[in-house]
Amino acid sequence: MSEEKSLNPAVAIKLCQRCGQAFGCGAAFCSCECFSVSLSPEVRNQIKENYDDCICILCLKELEKSKKKE
Template sequence: MPVHQKHEIVRCERCGSPFECKANSFTKCQCAKVSLTLNETQYVSEQYDGCLCAGCLMALKEEFAILLNIR
């Protein structure tokens, strides 16, 4: 019997790992675990168009913080 999934399985645009995207239930999506400021969100959206896994969002958040300290 095939397994029916409620949400789409997508690949992270940054690392390629698969994860369940819950865009229609955003508060339950794995990406909602990473809180981004408006500037961090803009930084991410300037580099990527699609969904990113929580691990990559956290890495980009840290990368942005490092860039702010360099400038």
């Protein structure tokens, strides 16, 4: 896992496995921004197959948006 310490103990700083940008992940504390993103089953499977850890909110939205264009 790619985590660093955060100033906010409820947020882990991670590096997005898709784009490499640092972002705050609060999933372990039930308060992550990604919880608000609705993903299709196809995109969820794509993420599971291609990434071992979190990806940032921008990448989540981009993957879902690109799927809707297909």
